[in-house]
Amino acid sequence: MSINIPTSALTIGIDIGGSKVLGGVVDSNGKIIDLARRPTPASGGQELVATIIDLIKEFQVIYKIAGIGISVAALISKDQGIIVGAPNIANLSQLNFVAELERVFNLPVIVENDANAAMWAEYKSGNxxxxxxxxxxxxxxxxxxxxxxxxxxxxxxxxxxxxxxxxxxxxxxxxxxxxxxxxxxxxxxxxxxxxxxxxxxxxxxxxxxxxxxxxxxxxxxxxxxxxxxxxxxxxxxxxxxxxxxxxxxxxxxxxxxxxxxxxxxxxxxxxxxxxxxxxxxxxxxxxxxxxxxxxxxxxxxxxxxxxxxxxxxxxxxxxxx
Ligand SMILES: [Zn+2]
Incomplete structure (x- = not known):
């Protein structure tokens, strides 16, 4: 899904780690407005998707959200956002976060490798x-x-x-x-x-x-x-x-x-x-x-x-x- 997101709008960033899922509401200057965390479900896969959906819904009660980004320690296919390799989190292989989340939220969703995402944060608002x-x-x-x-x-x-x-x-x-x-x-x-x-x-x-x-x-x-x-x-x-x-x-x-x-x-x-x-x-x-x-x-x-x-x-x- 491709929608132009206005500069004034807020987006959500989710970072999936081996032990915790970190979620934040972020403005266009890279400033975190709100932050929440959940343990990463040991079974990964669909349970992880459910955890992320809950986290986003909680933010949506308070904030108007214009897009969702998922950062994960995994190799991700360039065209479809499918996880092709994730050594540290269970049952992620072949999971399509973009399709799973777009179905629920009707918002633009992207998934990105965690180091690429962190690189981008440094480029846009860091050193x-x-x-x-x-x-x-x-x-x-x-x-x-x-x-x-x-x-x-x-x-x-x-x-x-x-x-x-x-x-x-x-x-x-x-x-x-x-x-x-x-x-x-x-x-x-x-x-x-x-x-x-x-x-x-x-x-x-x-x-x-x-x-x-x-x-x-x-x-x-x-x-x-x-x-x-x-x-x-x-x-x-x-x-x-x-x-x-x-x-x-x-x-x-x-x-x-x-x-x-x-x-x-x-x-x-x-x-x-x-x-x-x-x-x-x-x-x-x-x-x-x-x-x-x-x-x-x-x-x-x-x-x-x-x-x-x-x-x-x-x-x-x-x-x-
Ligand atoms: Zn190696």
């Missing part, structure tokens, strides 16, 4: 404004990617474009959630950071004591936030884990730079908590690994503006067309 081309990474448990070229989200021929997290950097390396081996996600994501820290503790238990004490001796409780704080306090093991992650990401940034010549690379997701502690070594690694070094300008590497709400802000704007 990627005015940059062309601009690359975005969202680094949490995994590593998502987005790309804007000439003011448009780049999706490739079939809609799966700009999955920067799945560039293979280590043939026959660690198995990735996508089914391939050796993707950069396995070396530069938040999960990789935790692995580096745990390996560091195992290799040098005496040096690892301080980190272990921060999670009450239980490695399962070692989180990115704990590690970030430890690194900020000068813990060498934590700093070294961040440096390893940054080194991998920096080397990938060197490749992406030669492929796409971006004006900037915007980094979002949980890793942004670490700020310059992470971004500074990414920049220096990128310079160190850069092909044709010294012959071309390098992209800026900057932190994203929007936090966990980036996906819903972006997709609420994308439905405006």
């Amino acid at each position: 990627a404004q005015g940059l062309n081309p601009v690359i975005f990474f969202i680094i949490g448990t995994g590593m998502g990617g987005g790309l804007v070229v000439d003011g448009k989200l780049f999706k490739g021929a079939n809609g799966i474009g700009a999955e920067f997290g799945h560039m293979i950097v280590q043939p026959n390396g660690l198995k990735c959630g996508c089914g391939a081996f050796g993707c950069i996600e396995q070396y530069a994501s938040g999960s990789a950071l935790m692995r580096y820290a745990k390996e560091g503790i195992a290799a040098d238990p005496s040096q690892g004591k301080e980190l272990l004490s921060l999670c009450e001796g239980d490695l399962a409780q070692l989180t990115g936030t704990v590690l970030t704080q430890a690194a900020k306090n000068g813990n060498q093991l934590a700093i070294s884990a961040f440096n390893k992650q940054a080194d991998w990401l920096g080397s990938a940034c060197a490749s992406y730079t030669l492929l796409l010549d971006p004006q900037a690379i915007v980094v979002g997701g949980g890793v942004v908590e670490a700020g310059e502690l992470f971004l500074a070594p990414v920049r220096s690694a990128m310079e160190r690994y850069m092909p044709f070094a010294g012959t071309h300008l390098l992209p800026r590497i900057i932190a994203a503006k929007h936090g966990n709400n980036a996906g819903l802000i972006g997709v609420a704007d994308l439905v405006r067309g």
Whole structure:
């Protein structure tokens, strides 16, 4: 369905995560007017559709809504909005959110990959404004990617474009959630950071004591936030884990730079908590690994503006067309 949505109208953005569904009513400046959350139903599929329909109906009691955008960690077909691959949420394969929701609401509906949606939020109202081309990474448990070229989200021929997290950097390396081996996600994501820290503790238990004490001796409780704080306090093991992650990401940034010549690379997701502690070594690694070094300008590497709400802000704007 294609309807021109007036600038003054409000739209809804829904971000489907592995554990929660986040919904927001958003204005045309990307400002969230209202926010609600629900747990993601474990059975996914139709129960998830029902959860989203309830959430939207609750918003509609209070607000006049002109469109609905759905952001989800999945590969989505370019033409019909059908989910073609969603490793983290049950029973989404072949689901058509657009058809399911248009049937109920008689409003324009779009569905978009979560990293693409977050990229768009940064481009429209965040730290990627005015940059062309601009690359975005969202680094949490995994590593998502987005790309804007000439003011448009780049999706490739079939809609799966700009999955920067799945560039293979280590043939026959660690198995990735996508089914391939050796993707950069396995070396530069938040999960990789935790692995580096745990390996560091195992290799040098005496040096690892301080980190272990921060999670009450239980490695399962070692989180990115704990590690970030430890690194900020000068813990060498934590700093070294961040440096390893940054080194991998920096080397990938060197490749992406030669492929796409971006004006900037915007980094979002949980890793942004670490700020310059992470971004500074990414920049220096990128310079160190850069092909044709010294012959071309390098992209800026900057932190994203929007936090966990980036996906819903972006997709609420994308439905405006
Ligand atoms: Zn992969």
